[in-house]
Amino acid sequence: MSLGTDPLDALEIPDGTTVEEHDLVTDGDVVVGGQSTVEFGVRGRNVLAGERVTFGGDIEAEADCRLDMLDDVAGNVLVGNDAYLGERVHIAGRLMVSGDLDIGDDVDIEEGFEANGWIVIRNPIPTLVFYFIVLSQLLRLGEDEAADELAETLSGESPHDPLVIPRNATVSDDAWRVSTPAHVGSGCRIHGNIRAKSIDLAEDNNVFGSLRARDDIVVGSGTRIHGDVTTRNGEVRIHEDARVLGDVSCNDLVLEAGAHVDGTMRARGEMRIHRDNLPREAE
Incomplete structure (x- = not known):
């Protein structure tokens, strides 16, 4: 996992x-920033959550599994290795841990553990807070390589990229709402609905909702947007071969060969249609 600022x-x-x-559900780790709401259950390799995160x-x-202070889980917590719970974590169901359990003060587990x-x-100390204090200090000192090495150590040997939900986010069947950019991999x-500063979707995705951003939106080849x-x-x-089953409204619009828009297209600036397949622009 390569780290930026x-x-x-x-x-x-x-x-x-x-x-x-x-x-x-994801194959890699799940990292959730503080004060976020995830109305789904979560399945992943390691699950790490900041303070005051709610899971539905x-x-x-x-x-x-590492849950920091004042996190709230509406169901059970099942952990394959070790679990670390900060103070005043609430679990409405049962906690089952195959390894060690490190638990803070005033933790409430309604159905036992x-x-x-x-x-x-x-x-x-809240585990996620501690990790990011160290990472932030390394990045501030310009030690990008050391920060990347620490991140790799924390995430173990997983070949999969982590699912990262930023601070103050809301994730639900209704909408994924963040104030940051959003990047979606393939498949x-x-x-x-996805609401973000900018949105970049790679290939062969299915999004059952709409996309709304302040800045650019990229819909990768073979992706379907049902909104x-x-x-x-x-x-x-x-x-190419992407399909939007709805309207498109933007400043500038670029359609690659084979792209489809089933609804109305509105571009306040330029509208360009490329007849030949073009390589995706490097970020």
């Missing part, structure tokens, strides 16, 4: 992420 500066949805019934369903972590390893009760199946695509100030680029 802030590890939580964008919504990052990695390849193959899906919404299955009421669960958000179960958490299933194949490896470790079971841990196969050591159980330590104390008041630790994802997403339910809900409108709207940007206030930016460009919309729709790549």
